[in-house]
Amino acid sequence: MKTRDQSRNWIAAAKTLSSALPYLQRYDGATVVIKLGGHAMSSDEAMDLFARDVVLMQQVGVNPVIVHGGGPAINAMLERQGVTSQFVNGRRVTDAATIEVVEMVLSGLVNKRIVQAVNRQGGTAVGISGKDGGLMTGVITDPALGFVGTPVEMNPRLLHTLFASDMIPVIAPVGAGPNGETLNINGDSAAGAIAATLKADRLLLLTDVAGVKNADGEVLTELTADHIRQLTEQGVITGGMIPKTETALEAIAGGVRAVVILDGRAPNACLLELYTEHGAGTLIRPDTR
Numbered sequence: 001m002k003t004r005d006q007s008r009n010w011i012a013a014a015k016t017l018s019s020a021l022p023y024l025q026r027y028d029g030a031t032v033v034i035k036l037g038g039h040a041m042s043s044d045e046a047m048d049l050f051a052r053d054v055v056l057m058q059q060v061g062v063n064p065v066i067v068h069g070g071g072p073a074i075n076a077m078l079e080r081q082g083v084t085s086q087f088v089n090g091r092r093v094t095d096a097a098t099i100e101v102v103e104m105v106l107s108g109l110v111n112k113r114i115v116q117a118v119n120r121q122g123g124t125a126v127g128i129s130g131k132d133g134g135l136m137t138g139v140i141t142d143p144a145l146g147f148v149g150t151p152v153e154m155n156p157r158l159l160h161t162l163f164a165s166d167m168i169p170v171i172a173p174v175g176a177g178p179n180g181e182t183l184n185i186n187g188d189s190a191a192g193a194i195a196a197t198l199k200a201d202r203l204l205l206l207t208d209v210a211g212v213k214n215a216d217g218e219v220l221t222e223l224t225a226d227h228i229r230q231l232t233e234q235g236v237i238t239g240g241m242i243p244k245t246e247t248a249l250e251a252i253a254g255g256v257r258a259v260v261i262l263d264g265r266a267p268n269a270c271l272l273e274l275y276t277e278h279g280a281g282t283l284i285r286p287d288t289r
């Protein structure tokens, strides 16, 4: 027999579902690019929960695109070879030997782990990198970083083909260079360029902090472009948060409707952000002033 408390829980669950209706309607047919950072990919359970959210989003009419990172997995593989990477403003200095490890780890281990997780939840994920279908071509903008690319030319045709077949693209941030070289592209930059070429409704940057913090360590619920520049100049936004906030600004300038930086380790982070009044993390959207 059910207890009164159990029935209350079910009534609350039904209410939550009912209150999601306006959000379900808002995102029906929307394109949502989700960047899953390496630090947000913790346990297999967390990965399954993330994959379940993405499959649910697709089930209710969203075209989800996953772009992933994998910095910690690359570090672990390089450490086995006794190599420690240097980072400049959140980007890995990538020599010829390192780019081989980067591609192997991102397009192989990390990409397929996510593909499998989505497929286990009943979705149809297809793992690709920026090289496939000419999706993302980059150029070296800072030779001191080695084989690190900035996306310059995008071709989203393959992504539209996958959407039309209800498949979920899972994209490793590796691109081709103009001379056939392989380029390591920061996961955030790749996600931003993909979101911009798709004119996505939302870009969710999932990381390991609740959002962008101010000098007092408080999470800011909303950020303007001016505020981001200020916090960066003051040294409050540092390291891996630099490519994220840079990406947010570029994505907005490129036609993405809003970017959210949020904690991907929190259970159901994507659902909370899209389908509840609560929202999550730090929202960056075009200046309306």
Ligand SMILES: Nc1ncnc2c1ncn2[C@@H]1O[C@H](COP(=O)(O)OP(=O)(O)O)[C@@H](O)[C@H]1O
Residues within 6 Å of the ligand: 036, 037, 038, 039, 040, 069, 071, 090, 206, 207, 208, 209, 211, 212, 213, 214, 236, 237, 238, 239, 240, 241, 242
């Ligand atoms: N102002 C800030 N607010 C929040 N996090 C910040 C800030 N400045 C730097 N960070 C750092 O950025 C990190 C997220 O970037 P990164 O480690 O590259 O994550 P990911 O692997 O998810 O891409 C946080 O864990 C935090 O240490």
Ligand SMILES: CC(=O)N[C@@H](CCC(=O)OP(=O)(O)O)C(=O)O
Residues within 6 Å of the ligand: 036, 037, 038, 039, 068, 069, 070, 071, 072, 074, 090, 091, 092, 102, 148, 149, 173, 184, 185, 186, 187, 188, 240
């Ligand atoms: C140029 C550059 O820094 N590329 C990143 C690509 C992976 C990534 O972005 O991983 P996270 O999202 O986990 O940080 C790297 O080599 O680590």
